[in-house]
Amino acid sequence: MDLTFPAAVQNYEALSSLMGLMREAAASGQWDQLVALEKKCQERVQIMRQADARSSLEESERARKKALILKILADDASIRQNTQPWMEKLQWALRNTRQERKVRQAYTPSR
Template sequence: MLNAARTGDWDLLARLENDCSSQVQTLKANEVNTELPPDLRNKKIQIIKKILADDKEIRDLTEPWMAQLANLMKSSESSRKLSQAYGASRTS
């Protein structure tokens, strides 16, 4: 997911996010509460920290794109309203 965000491949990022969400649900559904040995617990903690760091970087990369997209949508909506208000579709 991080590589997709780094390269600006938003379609791939969206697909990977859906896959990730599905896998998280599967993990939650099959979760068993057992005490992990210290080495596995530490490994799990490191994996979670890496996931959180990657998630932060993905958000840092996607937020400007999302703001740009929101501005484009706002601009498009404004153009549509102007067209409706001033009859841009009229013929000269």
Template sequence: MSSKADYFARYEAIAAVSERMLCAARDSHWNDLIGLQDEYRILVDALKAADGGIRLTVAERARKFELIRQILADDAAIRDLASPCMARLSALFAGTAQPSRVLQELYGAR
């Protein structure tokens, strides 16, 4: 990785996408959330690939941990918002649910 500025820019980009994901989940914009998950994954993979040997001061470590804390808090909030939807989907697809009933339940299809 070229510099500490690049290193922190990567973490800040992940935190920004994480915040946008939380906003999408709060607004029940699940398709937007899926697209943002792809962007998030790409950023995390790029950070993993570039993370190499950056030595951080105590203050820089604190900054890094605050960004990680924010990302994890957003993730937990997203999971809390998505859990009821996932439970409904599981219940709809479990057992003998008719596909047309599942669609009606999910989308209000008639």
């Protein structure tokens, strides 16, 4: 039995690896690394769209692809769980900055 998967499945393997790295970066608060990895994921997804349209898979290949998709979704959920508090803090800081600017503009005399 040949355990070498076609390019379509290998693309999912690569995306799964990238998502794992993104999950680790999010868990450790490495936001710049997370953004860089997200760009690589987007590039990989573009490649995958083209490859998926041209490929037909055997049953074992479809099963592997399904397992990879489930892992990718689990990693995505973990990434969101780790980034949500950071995003809320960022949104709070931006709102406060806007409000502070509006108050300053309202109470600063015109020259």
